[in-house]
Amino acid sequence: AQSVAQPEDQVNVAEGNPLTVKCTYSVSGNPYLFWYVQYPNRGLQFLLKYITGDNLVKGSYGFEAEFNKSQTSFHLKKPSALVSDSALYFCAVSAQGADRGSTLGRLYFGRGTQLTVWP
Amino acid sequence: DADVTQTPRNRITKTGKRIMLECSQTKGHDRMYWYRQDPGLGLRLIYYSFDVKDINKGEISDGYSVSRQAQAKFSLSLESAIPNQTALYFCATSDRLGRRGFNEQFFGPGTRLTVL
Numbered sequence: 022a023q024s025v026a027q028p029e030d031q032v033n034v035a036e037g038n039p040l041t042v043k044c045t046y047s048v049s050g051n052p053y054l055f056w057y058v059q060y061p062n063r064g065l066q067f068l069l070k071y072i073t074g075d076n077l078v079k080g081s082y083g084f085e086a087e088f089n090k091s092q093t094s095f096h097l098k099k100p101s102a103l104v105s106d107s108a109l110y111f112c113a114v115s116a117q118g119a120d121r122g123s124t125l126g127r128l129y130f131g132r133g134t135q136l137t138v139w140p
Numbered sequence: 141d142a143d144v145t146q147t148p149r150n151r152i153t154k155t156g157k158r159i160m161l162e163c164s165q166t167k168g169h170d171r172m173y174w175y176r177q178d179p180g181l182g183l184r185l186i187y188y189s190f191d192v193k194d195i196n197k198g199e200i201s202d203g204y205s206v207s208r209q210a211q212a213k214f215s216l217s218l219e220s221a222i223p224n225q226t227a228l229y230f231c232a233t234s235d236r237l238g239r240r241g242f243n244e245q246f247f248g249p250g251t252r253l254t255v256l
Binding site: 111 | 144173175180181182183184185188198230232244245246247248249250
């Protein structure tokens with residue numbers, strides 16, 4: 022079964038400090054991994070994805086994420102947080118595979134982490 | 141994402157009423173999805189469709205039905221709404237799998253549904 026865990030419901034960080042939002046996953050086969058952000062009263066916006074290749078993935082708004090296969094993690098990071106980064110962040114996983122009738126093409130989301138950056 | 145639109149944006153209804161939520165996309169994507177979001181639970185998949193003739197149940201399909209009227213349109217119906225279907229509903233689309241692998245999903249702005 023595919024699943025995603027975001028162990029922190031809330032992350033608070035001061036503006037200018039580095040931030041990390043944690044994500045671990047469980048998937049059969051090789052994972053596709055994603056981060057999305059949701060601002061109040063908005064839909065989810067895609068930030069970045071890991072498909073294959075370099076373990077460090079760079080995305081929108083200065084965010085990056087590091088894929089760690091041995092730890093089954095895909096933590097979201099940013100070197101210097103902004104107040105405008107305050108939002109709800111979701112990690113999601115899908116499974117690579119040849120059988121389109123199984124989980125291929127479906128995303129499994131974590132419960133979300135509320136990031137608050139204070140001035 | 142402005143390319144994925146949902147109507148209505150807000151709806152208040154009563155228990156037992158039939159409700160339809162509509163989703164349209166101009167991205168030309170084959171795949172469309174319906175999710176519901178509840179506080180603390182993240183997003184859960186209700187139904188998904190890989191093309192017009194392909195519809196699949198997600199994690200929580202009971203009490204819901206869908207219709208893929210065209211490549212660009214995917215509707216979600218609640219045949220007899222109940223209060224625990226009060227939630228934020230999102231439609232999403234994605235391009236088909238290609239040689240570059242899985243493609244990200246693009247989300248509509250959501251429909252806030254309240255069932256009294």
